[in-house]
Amino acid sequence: MKINLFGNMAKYATCAAFAFAFTSCSDHASVVRYEYHEYEQEAEQQPSPSEVLNSSSSVKSSSSKKSASSSSSEKAATSSSSEKSAASSSSSARSSSSSAEKSFFSETWREDCLAKINEYRATENLDPLTLAPEEKQTCTDQEAADDLAENKAHGHFGNCGEGAQNSGPNFNTSWRKTATEATDAFLKMMWEDEKALVTSGERDPDKKEDYSYIGHYLNMKGNYKTVACGIALTEDGKKGWLNINFFRK
Numbered sequence: 496m497k498i499n500l501f502g503n504m505a506k507y508a509t510c511a512a513f514a515f516a517f518t519s520c521s522d523h524a525s526v527v528r529y530e531y532h533e534y535e536q537e538a539e540q541q542p543s544p545s546e547v548l549n550s551s552s553s554v555k556s557s558s559s560k561k562s563a564s565s566s567s568s569e570k571a572a573t574s575s576s577s578e579k580s581a582a583s584s585s586s587s588a589r590s591s592s593s594s595a596e597k598s599f600f601s602e603t604w605r606e607d608c609l610a611k612i613n614e615y616r617a618t619e620n621l622d623p624l625t626l627a628p629e630e631k632q633t634c635t636d637q638e639a640a641d642d643l644a645e646n647k648a649h650g651h652f653g654n655c656g657e658g659a660q661n662s663g664p665n666f667n668t669s670w671r672k673t674a675t676e677a678t679d680a681f682l683k684m685m686w687e688d689e690k691a692l693v694t695s696g697e698r699d700p701d702k703k704e705d706y707s708y709i710g711h712y713l714n715m716k717g718n719y720k721t722v723a724c725g726i727a728l729t730e731d732g733k734k735g736w737l738n739i740n741f742f743r744k
Contacts, residue, residue: 596728599735604674605632608724608739611679612715615686619716627721627742631655635725635740643727643736655723657740659714661685664736674726674735681737685711720744 601607605626613623626632634655641651648662663681671677689712692698698705700713719741727736 596732599668599672599728599732600674600726604678604726605724607675608678608682609722611682612722612739615682615715621716624719624722624741627723627740631721631723631740631742632725635723635738636727637725638740639725639736639738640727642738643729643734655740656742657723658719658743659717659741661711661714661739661741662737666735666737668728668733668735677726677735678724678737678739682715686715714741717741718743 609624609626616623627635635657638651638654642648642662642664646665648664649660652660661681663677666677666681668677671680689698689709692705692709693700693712698709700709706713721742721744723740723742725738725740728734
């Protein structure tokens with residue numbers, strides 16, 4: 496049985512607001528998300544995961560075989576032209592997406608994510624985590640892509656066998672230009688801002704009703720062994736979705 500708790504974060508001076516929700520899937524599984532909005536810009540429509548190009552044409556039929564043959568030829572030409580146009584459009588989209596991804600992702604961004612998590616854990620003398628196997632990293636990327644496509648945080652939680660998940664959905668890549676910058680910014684809020692609520696006594700880790708405020712922090716300091724960091728981008732590269740999965744082994 497899942498229990499959803501919702502809480503509100505204070506607005507930040509950068510004109511961005513972060514709201515997050517906590518879901519307890521079991522005694523050993525927890526998920527938390529940040530939702531990012533920019534108030535400086537009007538809300539943008541999320542591009543669909545894929546575009547489908549539909550074209551229709553009608554050609555008058557004739558009873559003569561010659562006319563029918565001509566009509567068939569015209570349809571074939573129209574179809575061929577449409578297919579070439581669609582293929583060209585698809586190729587352009589793939590090229591644009593590839594270019595955006597290359598500028599956003601570095602070869603070491605996952606290692607950077609791990610290093611930042613361990614940096615925070617070290618401040619409380621917690622054992623460092625290690626990167627989960629490559630298949631877990633790839634799976635976490637796919638989870639992020641599926642959540643982005645459906646615009647549903649934790650919509651595929653557990654698909655990779657994780658025990659806990661922190662999520663940063665629908666962030667603008669104009670907010671942070673690289674995967675490392677975006678991940679560092681989210682992790683800073685998840686750890687520093689939420690830990691401050693605990694140390695001040697405002698929130699209690701032993702109270703379920705407070706998990707919506709401090710769940711990211713508790714997941715990051717939890718008794719896990721490995722971690723996978725996954726990010727998916729929209730086709731135009733303007734929006735991103737971050738999932739961080741924690742594993743018991």
